[in-house]
Amino acid sequence: MAQTYENYIDGEWCASETGETFDTHNPADPNEVVATVQDSSAEDAKDAVEAAAAAQEEWAAEPGATYQALLRGTAKRIDERSQELAETLCREEGKTLTEASGEVGRAIDIFYYYASHAVDYGGDRKPTTTDDQNLYTVREPMGVAGLIVPWNYPIAIPAWKMAPALATGNTVVCKLSKDAPTVFLEVTKCLAETAEEIGAPDGVVNVLTGGGEEVGQPIVEHDEVDAVSFTGSREVGDMIYQQATDNRKRIQTEMGSKNPTVVSENADIKKAVEVVGGGICSVTGQACTATERVIVHESIHDEFVEQLIDYVDSIEIGPGLDDPGMGPQVSERELESTLDYIETAQQEGATLAYGGGQPEGEEYENGYFIEPTIVTDAESDMTIMQEEVFGPFAGIASYSDYEEAVEIANDVEFGLTAGIATQDHTEANQFIGDVDFGIVKINEATSGLDLHVPFGGMNASSSETYREQGEEGMDYFTIIKTIYESY
Structure with missing residues (x-):
């Protein structure tokens, strides 16, 4: 029988005031119910924000060592349960076990990273214009942080938003996606146990489930929320940006993408195929950094496409718990x-070179399985070269010179990740x-990203305000508050 999860608000596990719940399902076998979670309301969101606001002043007054203890203790508890959490993630979101x-x-x-920075993050001493003055800056928490997270990285993205917020003295309200909330509800147990162990005030961490309109919007619009961090679709992100800025809140959005990889005539073709194939198929293409456009020099186009088809054809498809290739x-x-x-790609004139449908076989009949798909003869103005396709799909276009390749790469509204495969250092x-x-x-x-460097896009991929991850995430x-102290 599937486990039922409650919201975590003001230091307590509690059911939604609606009395309503919904089930999550295994995408490899939708008949399997993974968990039952709360279908929350605006009233639940209000309770969570008010709890965070009530706890904020006391939490902000704690030393960095307390923030470190919360984050380090949580990391240790997650580590102790890592296998169980990975299996939960597989069953609910569909990733392979690896x-x-x-x-x-x-x-x-x-x-662990933000725990290590919590004790030494602060202001800077600055040179002065006189010899009887101290001049320095201090960094103070924004206050209450509203975090709205997607389903595609259901443990990593909430972590990289929540950890820097807590490490800098903020309290948080986090709305999880309805598609895959369970793994971070389990992480919330780790946070709750650690918070109780170190004596953190109730309300520092609040986590709830529900729809964007019912829960996300009330969080964004609440007067007590000082900063909002959102990852998700461009349509929703633009709306949240407008709501937040209308209310003079600090806002950070990471949204859609349409990432290109240019394959130069100077590329090592075998290496380029591995780079592009991995960018297309990893996490079933359900990543904002996935490769969706491949721009290949005309002199190697046919050879590259042939080898790329061989690459994706070799990928085993199956349930995540079986740990296949996809x-x-x-x-x-x-x-x-x-x-x-x-x-749509075929209707607009692109050529289906590989895949294009669901794999055949009894083991695939019930799940949401799809073949890796490659289309060629893709023109830059086609729908599939302009709009994000959140699956293992790529359109291949050819180019004749470097300037044309760059023109095609930049010919989108988005601007998250771009790659080039080349052995020419000058070209790179x-x-x-x-x-x-x-x-x-x-x-x-x-x-694929490193956690200690900034992450974020340009143009329509981002609000272009603040980067996530690394110290910039803090x-x-x-x-910043600037202090002038004369003596």
């Missing part, structure tokens, strides 16, 4: 969206300056 274990490991590392999509909604884009350096993307990868898959949750 991918899920990696994501759980990333969350552990994030909590798991299912998270939901029927996402599967149908990908299939619709594949149909020029590419870095010529593309309008927040992250540039040289001979690496567009997907900067977002603090405000």
Whole structure:
């Protein structure tokens, strides 16, 4: 029987005031109910924000060592349960066991990373213009942080938002996605146990489940929320940005993408195929950093496509717990969206080179499985080269010279991650300056990130306000106060 989870508000586990719940399902076998969770309301969101606001002053007054203790203790508890959490993630979101274990490991590392910085993050001493003065800055918490997170990295993304917020003295209210909330509700248990152990005030951490309109919007609009961090679709992110700025809140959004990889005539083709294939198929293409556009020099186009097809054809598809090469999509909604884009690509004149449908076989009949899909003859103005396809899909275009490749790469509204496969160091350096993307990868898959460096996009991929991860992730949750002290 599936476990029922409650919301965590003001130091207590509690049911939604609606009395309503919903089930989550295994995308490899939708008949399997993974968990039952709360279908929360605006009233629940209000309670969570008020709890966070009530606890904020006391939490902000704690020393960095207390923040460190909360984050370090949480990381230790997650680590002790890492296998169980990885399996939960597989069952609810669909990642392979290897991918899920990696994501759980990333969350552990994030909590440890910000724990280590919690004790030495603060202001700076500055040179003065006189000899009888101290001049320095201090960083103070913003206050209450509202965090709205997606389903595709259901433990890592909440961790990389929540950990820096807590490490800088903020209290948090986190709304989890309805598609895959269970793994972070389990992490919330780790946070709650550690908070009780160290004597943290009730209300420092508040986590609830429910819809965006019912729960997310009331969090964003509440007067007591000082900063909002959102990851999700562009449509919702733009709306949240407007709501937050209208109320003079600090806002950080990370939204859609349409990431290109240029395959130069100077590329090592075998290496380029591995880079591109990994960027397309890892986490079933359900990553904002996934490779969706491949721009290949005309002199190597046919050879590259042939080898890329061999690469994706070798990928085993199956339930995440079996640890294949690629798991299912998270939901029927996402599967149908990908299939619709594949149909649109062919209607607009692209050539289906590989995949394009669901794999055949009894083991695939019930789940949301899809084949990796490659289309060629893709033109830059086609729908599938402009709109994000959240699945293992890529359109391949050819180019004749470097300037054309850059023009195609930049010919989108988004600007998260761009890559180039080349053995020409000069070309690589020029590419870095010529593309309008927040992250540039040289001979690496567009997907995959380090936690200690800034993460974020340009143009329509981001609010272009503050970066996430690294020390910059802490900067977002603090405000600078400058002190002039004469003596």
